[in-house]
Amino acid sequence: MKILHERAVALVKTYLRTETELISVLQEIDLCKGYRDMGFKSLFDYVRSLGLSENVAYNLITISRKSIQVPALKEMIQDQEISLSNAKVIVSILTPENQDKWLQAAAQLPKRELEKEVAKAYPEKVVQETVRYVSDQRTELKMGISDKILEKLKRVQDLESANGAANLERTLEAALDSYLQKNDPLEKAKRSKRLAPARVSQNPRAISAHLNYAVQKRDQAQCTHLQNGKRCTQKRWLDIHHKKPLSQGGQTTLENLILLCKGHHQLLHHG
Ligand SMILES: [Zn+2]
Ligand SMILES: [Zn+2]
Incomplete structure (x- = not known):
């Protein structure tokens, strides 16, 4: 020994x-x-x-x-x-x-x-946030949450249980779906029946909800900046940019608007 x-x-x-x-x-x-x-x-x-x-x-x-x-x-x-x-x-x-x-x-x-x-x-x-693949289609999500969030989660679970047994996964899905429906321009674009007419609104700066959806939909809610032929992958912090500036006669139309992430937008204006 x-x-x-x-x-x-x-x-x-x-x-x-x-x-x-x-x-x-x-x-x-x-x-x-x-x-x-x-x-x-x-x-x-x-x-x-x-x-x-x-x-x-x-x-x-x-x-x-x-x-x-x-x-x-x-x-x-x-x-x-x-x-x-x-x-x-x-x-x-x-x-x-x-x-x-x-x-x-x-x-x-x-x-x-x-x-x-x-x-x-x-x-x-204390709890490290981890997202770990357990199979092709499933991941294990681990995180710490406060009492306050746990209470909200349980409340959503109670409400969602009205539609059948709601485990945590189903509860999270319901909460996320409702958030996305309300806030995701891509989801709104899917629901909006017609594309915005390509016309100038009365306020040249105003981008109507329809036009906004149309831009989001065409650009897939992702920055359109290209670098070495590769598209920027940013899907957060997106701005709508006028390709031809209003000051140079550019219009607020689908053709003249593109999505850019904050970083590439600033680069374009101040770079
Ligand atoms: Zn701009
Ligand atoms: Zn970008």
Whole structure:
């Protein structure tokens, strides 16, 4: 037994050293975006391709990225002042401003205690948000929510149960459907029966709801900016832009309007 124990101790040492070395290497690959040259979209995809589990890949990457912001984290892991399991506990809340307090806590407290302290100080950060594929068509969604949101969720569940048993998935779907119906211009475009007539309204700046739907529908509610022949994938923070400015006689018509994300819109006007 003694021999086995000694082997275990030695292997753990090697294991920890290997893990910190791996963090350093990943940091370098991350900084030069080297995974792209190897055909991977993200560092995460690359690390997964090395054969590591999602969990391990996620932890290594978050620690390596956090160490760029807080270099003392990696140094203390390397010097074995902080164990990797403790590093994982503080990584989501660690900042350059609070590092003194939390690096010290991670160095001194056992993992359980450390988890309690972090939970006390940052109750909203305790559950990591994850979206994980469990099969082609299904994902597992994990997140922390407040009491207030849980109450709302239960209320929607009660209401939705009128249409048959509503589990959490069905409840979420009902809530999302109702949000999208109300707020998604694409959904509205689907419902709007006719396209906006291409005419100038009385206020040249005013974009009627119909015209807005028509633009959203044609541009698929996505930024239309092209770079090297590839379309920008942004579907958030979209503006409607006049190709020919009103000041130069451009009109508020479907032909003269396009969707641009805030970034590309600003670039166009101020770039
Ligand atoms: Zn514009
Ligand atoms: Zn864009």
